Amino acid sequence: MPQRDGIELLLEIRRAPLDNSVAIIMLSNSEEPALALECVRAGAQDFLLKSEVTGPRLERAILHSRARFVLEQKLHNSFQKAKVLAEQDSLTGLANRYSFEEALSASITQKPRDNAKLALTLLDLDNFKFINDTHGHDVGDELLKQVAKRVSNCLRGNEVFARLGGDEFAIILSNLHTIDNATRVTKRILSSLEVPFIISGIDIKMSASIGIAIYPDNSVEAIELLKFADIAMYRAKKLGRNQICYFEEEMQAQFLQRYQTEAYLIGALTRNEFVLHYQPIYQLSTNKLTGFEALIRWDYKNTLQYPLSFLEIAECSGIINDIGRWVIQQSLYQISAWNLENSEQLSIAINLSPIQIKDKSLLAFIKSMLTQYNVAPHLVEFELTETTLLESNNETIEFFTSLKQLGCMISLDDFGIGFSSLSHLHNFPIDTVKIDTALILKSHEANTKRLITGICRMLQSIDIAIVAEGIENESSLSLCQQLDIDRGQGYFYTKPVDALTIKSNFI
Numbered sequence: 001m002p003q004r005d006g007i008e009l010l011l012e013i014r015r016a017p018l019d020n021s022v023a024i025i026m027l028s029n030s031e032e033p034a035l036a037l038e039c040v041r042a043g044a045q046d047f048l049l050k051s052e053v054t055g056p057r058l059e060r061a062i063l064h065s066r067a068r069f070v071l072e073q074k075l076h077n078s079f080q081k082a083k084v085l086a087e088q089d090s091l092t093g094l095a096n097r098y099s100f101e102e103a104l105s106a107s108i109t110q111k112p113r114d115n116a117k118l119a120l121t122l123l124d125l126d127n128f129k130f131i132n133d134t135h136g137h138d139v140g141d142e143l144l145k146q147v148a149k150r151v152s153n154c155l156r157g158n159e160v161f162a163r164l165g166g167d168e169f170a171i172i173l174s175n176l177h178t179i180d181n182a183t184r185v186t187k188r189i190l191s192s193l194e195v196p197f198i199i200s201g202i203d204i205k206m207s208a209s210i211g212i213a214i215y216p217d218n219s220v221e222a223i224e225l226l227k228f229a230d231i232a233m234y235r236a237k238k239l240g241r242n243q244i245c246y247f248e249e250e251m252q253a254q255f256l257q258r259y260q261t262e263a264y265l266i267g268a269l270t271r272n273e274f275v276l277h278y279q280p281i282y283q284l285s286t287n288k289l290t291g292f293e294a295l296i297r298w299d300y301k302n303t304l305q306y307p308l309s310f311l312e313i314a315e316c317s318g319i320i321n322d323i324g325r326w327v328i329q330q331s332l333y334q335i336s337a338w339n340l341e342n343s344e345q346l347s348i349a350i351n352l353s354p355i356q357i358k359d360k361s362l363l364a365f366i367k368s369m370l371t372q373y374n375v376a377p378h379l380v381e382f383e384l385t386e387t388t389l390l391e392s393n394n395e396t397i398e399f400f401t402s403l404k405q406l407g408c409m410i411s412l413d414d415f416g417i418g419f420s421s422l423s424h425l426h427n428f429p430i431d432t433v434k435i436d437t438a439l440i441l442k443s444h445e446a447n448t449k450r451l452i453t454g455i456c457r458m459l460q461s462i463d464i465a466i467v468a469e470g471i472e473n474e475s476s477l478s479l480c481q482q483l484d485i486d487r488g489q490g491y492f493y494t495k496p497v498d499a500l501t502i503k504s505n506f507i
């Protein structure tokens with residue numbers, strides 16, 4: 001064996017799929033007892049010295065080796081079975097308490113990357129005992145299996161999901177950046193349980209209470225995290241079941257706030273609580289009004305809320321699609337009404353969320369609204385952020401292209417902070433770039449001024465129009481004018497105001 005020695009070859013055979021069917025006898029000239037031992041450890045069944053090999057002896061060795069091999073296989077298989085029994089819950093096929101605790105300790109010792117958090121989530125079915133008592137254990141067991149299946153469908157598959165015993169389940173959600181991720185998953189779980197279960201023809205309604213403890217915020221110890229999640233779970237039961245509770249009060253408050261906002265947000269459209277404010281946009285060379293950016297406000301309990309406080313919640317819950325359509329309709333209605341009274345045709349800029357882009361019928365909706373309000377498409381500018389472009393795929397590119405074909409304008413919002421990727425400018429049909437407020441506000445600083453100058457030169461050289469956001473004073477205006485920036489908006493002109501104010505002051 002010139003290339004490698006016998007042990008290496010042996011290891012290679014043992015790793016190959018043949019492993020399950022081959023008994024191996026090693027022959028060697030070496031009388032080293034250590035070598036014989038090493039061969040057996042590496043997976044050989046016997047070791048013979050070449051000088052001792054005779055026909056009958058070899059025959060006997062083969063016979064013994066085969067028998068030994070079969071025994072070894074049996075041992076291996078029963079070990080595997082015992083391992084599964086030890087680690088798996090036999091009813092649901094999920095991990096059991098033992099392997100769950102092992103996994104929890106392991107994920108904590110590995111230390112999550114990049115300050116990521118880990119949510120230890122305990123889930124206990126509400127009034128499960130009643131099912132067992134009234135319908136018997138067979139129905140109860142089947143219910144547990146179906147619950148496990150529904151919960152699994154709410155997970156991505158890389159989480160540890162275990163049945164700790166009885167009707168108690170646990171999930172380790174790892175690599176979380178905010179606790180909202182845990183909220184989202186657990187809310188999805190609760191709503192997946194809302195559909196009644198049908199077992200042996202019986203309709204069963206079942207809810208669950210969920211308690212969550214967060215690593216490292218609540219504790220860095222596995223045992224303590226389990227205890228805290230348990231406390232949170234009991235609190236959820238006490239609050240009236242079918243609830244999610246965080247261990248820490250502050251997290252619970254944050255969660256409730258979000259939960260409540262979402263609940264109110266769902267009915268906000270029908271209660272007519274949204275209004276649009278409009279920020280005038282000016283041509284900088286002439287200081288002439290060219291149009292407006294429509295900005296949504298929410299009248300929540302008599303206080304005007306800005307998008308920052310509710311848009312993300314609307315996006316997560318999907319309500320954004322309805323809200324977004326309302327914004328489009330309202331903006332087009334408004335600009336059409338103003339343009340009927342105005343000698344100049346004014347444009348309207350409408351912000352689009354990345355979630356809206358995924359709505360396959362949005363384009364048809366925009367088309368129908370343009371027709372309904374008789375608005376020329378080139379007067380409508382859709383604003384997107386780079387996040388939208390980052391998440392884009394063939395379908396979104398198709399959407400942008402169709403939007404362009406319709407004659408609408410596309411602008412890239414908040415440019416100059418974040419990614420500011422040149423390839424986005426190259427790969428998407430972008431007409432306008434809006435330079436972010438944060439940059440214009442600091443335009444008096446030499447560094448920022450140079451940066452804005454560079455950005456403008458670059459954009460102008462590839463024929464992309466520029467809008468400066470956040471023009472608040474004379475000096476930033478004159479810088480933007482010097483740089484030949486096409487249009488601008490900001491408090492220097494006016495802050496966003498309601499439609500009535502626009503009508504009486506600007507139209």
Ligand SMILES: [Mg+2]
Nearest residue numbers: 293351383413
């Ligand atoms: Mg915008």
